[in-house]
Amino acid sequence: MLDVKTQDLEVNMGPQHPATHGVMRVLVRTDGELVTGAQPHLGYLHRAAEKIGENVEWLQYLPYTDRYDYLAAMNNNLGYSLAVEALMDIEIPRRAQMIRVICAELNRIASHLVAYGTYGLDIGAFTPFLYAFREREWILMLFEKICGARLTYSYIRIGGVFNDAPPGWLDEIGHFCDVFEDKWREYVDLLMMNKIFVERTAKVGVISKEMALDFGLTGPMLRGSGVDFDLRRDCPYMIYDEIWQAGAYEIPVGTGEQGVLGDSWDRFYVRVQEMLESLKIVRWCLANIEEGPTIGELPKTLKVPAGEAYVGIENPRGELGHYVVSDGGKVAVRCRVRGPSFVNLAVLEDLLPNTLLADTVAIIGSTDIVVGETDR
Amino acid sequence: MNNGNIFLDLLVRFAPEGTPSWLLDLSAAGVGVGILVAMVSVIAMFCVWMERKVAGHIQCRYGPMYVGGWHGWAQSIADGVKLLLKEDMIPIGADRPLFVLAPALVLGSIFAALAALPLAPGVFFADIDLGLFFILAMSSMTTIGVVMAGWASASKWTVYGAMREAAQVVAYEIPLGISLMVPLIVAGTFNLNEASALQSGWYGMHWYIFQNPFVLPAFALFFISALAETKRAPFDLPEAESELVAGFMTEYSGIRWSFFFMEEYAAMFLMSVVAAVFFLGGFESPFTSLARDVFGEQHFLASLTAGLVLLVKAFGGIFLMMWLRWTLPRVRIDQVMTMGYKYLTPLALLCVLGASIFEALWLGVA
Numbered sequence: 001m002l003d004v005k006t007q008d009l010e011v012n013m014g015p016q017h018p019a020t021h022g023v024m025r026v027l028v029r030t031d032g033e034l035v036t037g038a039q040p041h042l043g044y045l046h047r048a049a050e051k052i053g054e055n056v057e058w059l060q061y062l063p064y065t066d067r068y069d070y071l072a073a074m075n076n077n078l079g080y081s082l083a084v085e086a087l088m089d090i091e092i093p094r095r096a097q098m099i100r101v102i103c104a105e106l107n108r109i110a111s112h113l114v115a116y117g118t119y120g121l122d123i124g125a126f127t128p129f130l131y132a133f134r135e136r137e138w139i140l141m142l143f144e145k146i147c148g149a150r151l152t153y154s155y156i157r158i159g160g161v162f163n164d165a166p167p168g169w170l171d172e173i174g175h176f177c178d179v180f181e182d183k184w185r186e187y188v189d190l191l192m193m194n195k196i197f198v199e200r201t202a203k204v205g206v207i208s209k210e211m212a213l214d215f216g217l218t219g220p221m222l223r224g225s226g227v228d229f230d231l232r233r234d235c236p237y238m239i240y241d242e243i244w245q246a247g248a249y250e251i252p253v254g255t256g257e258q259g260v261l262g263d264s265w266d267r268f269y270v271r272v273q274e275m276l277e278s279l280k281i282v283r284w285c286l287a288n289i290e291e292g293p294t295i296g297e298l299p300k301t302l303k304v305p306a307g308e309a310y311v312g313i314e315n316p317r318g319e320l321g322h323y324v325v326s327d328g329g330k331v332a333v334r335c336r337v338r339g340p341s342f343v344n345l346a347v348l349e350d351l352l353p354n355t356l357l358a359d360t361v362a363i364i365g366s367t368d369i370v371v372g373e374t375d376r
Numbered sequence: 377m378n379n380g381n382i383f384l385d386l387l388v389r390f391a392p393e394g395t396p397s398w399l400l401d402l403s404a405a406g407v408g409v410g411i412l413v414a415m416v417s418v419i420a421m422f423c424v425w426m427e428r429k430v431a432g433h434i435q436c437r438y439g440p441m442y443v444g445g446w447h448g449w450a451q452s453i454a455d456g457v458k459l460l461l462k463e464d465m466i467p468i469g470a471d472r473p474l475f476v477l478a479p480a481l482v483l484g485s486i487f488a489a490l491a492a493l494p495l496a497p498g499v500f501f502a503d504i505d506l507g508l509f510f511i512l513a514m515s516s517m518t519t520i521g522v523v524m525a526g527w528a529s530a531s532k533w534t535v536y537g538a539m540r541e542a543a544q545v546v547a548y549e550i551p552l553g554i555s556l557m558v559p560l561i562v563a564g565t566f567n568l569n570e571a572s573a574l575q576s577g578w579y580g581m582h583w584y585i586f587q588n589p590f591v592l593p594a595f596a597l598f599f600i601s602a603l604a605e606t607k608r609a610p611f612d613l614p615e616a617e618s619e620l621v622a623g624f625m626t627e628y629s630g631i632r633w634s635f636f637f638m639e640e641y642a643a644m645f646l647m648s649v650v651a652a653v654f655f656l657g658g659f660e661s662p663f664t665s666l667a668r669d670v671f672g673e674q675h676f677l678a679s680l681t682a683g684l685v686l687l688v689k690a691f692g693g694i695f696l697m698m699w700l701r702w703t704l705p706r707v708r709i710d711q712v713m714t715m716g717y718k719y720l721t722p723l724a725l726l727c728v729l730g731a732s733i734f735e736a737l738w739l740g741v742a
Contacts (some may be wrong), residue, residue: 032539033536124610124706125706127431197705361619
């Protein structure tokens with residue numbers, strides 16, 4: 001008899017690994033190709049954003065919000081602005097609200113395009129990534145026109161938006177919407193309905209409804225498991241309620257069409273569908289936007305009345321919550337951020353065991369985390 | 377006078393009287409190897425450039441456009457020079473002899489396999505009666521090099537890559553070999569030159585896929601197996617950069633890494649030529665037939681046409697492989713195994729059976 005001692009192979013996936021979408025480390029224990037345990041390690045990108053929030057003035061903190069979920073900076077700006085505005089007695093002009101919604105939804109499309117493309121990369125398909133970036137580039141160009149930045153916008157700010165849209169910008173958005181709808185069909189054909197892609201993602205990383213609720217998942221992760229919950233409709237902020245009442249958009253929910261409800265394919269499906277829904281919201285705004293001011297009356301030195309406020313908004317990745325406390329001064333007493341990626345990440349430890357190594361990559365990709373936000 | 381090697385024939389013709397024959401053999405071998413290495417390197421470099429252009433155009437971009445002027449034709453040469461000048465790095469924990477040997481073995485065996493390829497009817501480096509056997513045996517040797525590289529690199533990712541390669545090649549060598557049996561049943565020879573010449577009827581369209589209804593499905597099986605054998609997408613699991621960083625070649629850099637890279641393209645060329653010879657008519661096409669009629673059977677231009685026809689067919693196959701790579705996602709290891717053992721192998725066996733029965737009954741060869 002051979003006396004061979006075997007043990008599981010422990011391997012560090014990351015912090016420098018193409019599948020971890022940034023500097024995250026997953027300590028994977030494997031038995032051959034089979035993953036027997038996994039432990040995500042965070043903190044490589046920690047920049048103490050919340051502490052900075054307690055030390056800089058209200059308006060000065062805005063650029064820091066750009067940097068947690070750098071793929072959806074408009075939404076981050078919006079979340080922080082809404083939280084601060086909740087403490088203030090300020091009226092946001094209607095045109096500013098419209099532009100905010102247009103920017104936030106376009107940014108959602110751009111963010112989901114990255115999710116779409118990088119998930120293709122994780123599964124081994126290169127070409128969809130470049131197709132997705134082609135349209136994302138267009139959105140970034142449009143953002144550049146309105147605020148001068150491509151990634152860290154700081155455009156949506158306390159009181160409204162930084163400036164009005166340049167002439168012709170709204171028409172360009174309309175043109176983009178028309179073209180994007182055609183391109184969107186390409187995405188569906190090229191990757192989402194590809195036989196190999198479906199085989200790789202269906203029935204992989206299944207999150208049941210109960211599990212999704214237990215882990216506090218939000219965003220496409222939650223809706224992929226069949227829970228019909230979207231903050232834009234169920235906890236409305238700004239003019240989203242009005243848009244919902246007008247019937248401009250729907251909330252896509254996972255159906256388990258290709259496999260089991262709540263598998264990786266469902267989460268991907270929800271993201272791809274959401275791009276189209278965001279497009280509808282943008283179209284509604286374009287149809288209903290009016291001339292007017294784009295920023296409310298703000299004092300020269302911004303002092304926020306004492307109090308505390310929590311506002312959660314629907315980020316592309318889930319509920320981005322800002323909890324701000326003010327003592328009436330120029331600086332926040334507490335500026336807490338609830339990052340959706342951070343909360344969604346927790347489910348990995350339960351999902352990864354007893355999958356194959358390639359599935360590990362597929363599951364991490366399907367959570368669509370942005371490490372800048374998990375660590376902040 | 378035909379010794380089965382054009383260089384030897386030429387040398388014998390021009391050498392002074394009394395030159396010992398071993399010297400002639402040695403010089404002929406040296407010249408042959410030199411030309412072979414140069415030819416394969418050029419083909420591999422061209423393939424790299426072609427891959428980048430094909431990928432570029434599939435992905436709505438141009439690919440290389442600057443180096444050399446016209447559509448970046450010199451990009452591969454520039455990259456090759458860069459790789460040559462890079463620092464030669466061997467990881468501290470690596471098994472040095474194996475680490476150094478592995479890329480040489482990989483490239484050497486693929487070169488050896490390419491030696492059996494015919495360049496034009498009657499023009500070849502080595503006219504081997506069991507040519508196909510030799511090619512398959514030699515191209516399987518690359519697997520040993522890959523496993524060696526993975527093990528010697530002393531990295532966990534490379535070991536994964538090596539194990540995947542071993543499992544995958546074992547699974548796909550079987551359907552690859554069996555599906556090649558089908559045209560062999562029709563042809564009755566392992567020799568690539570003879571196999572090609574047997575398809576010259578019907579104005580150059582008497583290809584094996586048209587001779588027997590079971591050769592066409594066998595071709596599909598062969599092509600899929602060849603993709604897996606050459607580690608091309610969707611079966612590029614040994615490299616799988618999104619999972620295994622770069623698989624078995626994670627720790628390699630510089631010119632050693634480029635050996636693996638060149639091997640991949642040389643293997644693609646090899647498999648495409650084998651496919652062309654044993655399924656798609658080899659040298660034969662209406663053009664070849666026409667050139668023979670116009671210039672005469674033995675004329676230089678007829679041979680050139682035949683060689684070009686084979687080259688075009690080979691690059692057609694390579695283009696198809698590139699097209700697939702830039703379109704399809706990667707399959708998972710269990711799906712690769714399932715496909716190899718449960719579908720491809722039985723189907724290939726069925727094709728062999730069908731082709732044999734067809735040959736025996738319809739053509740009365742029994």
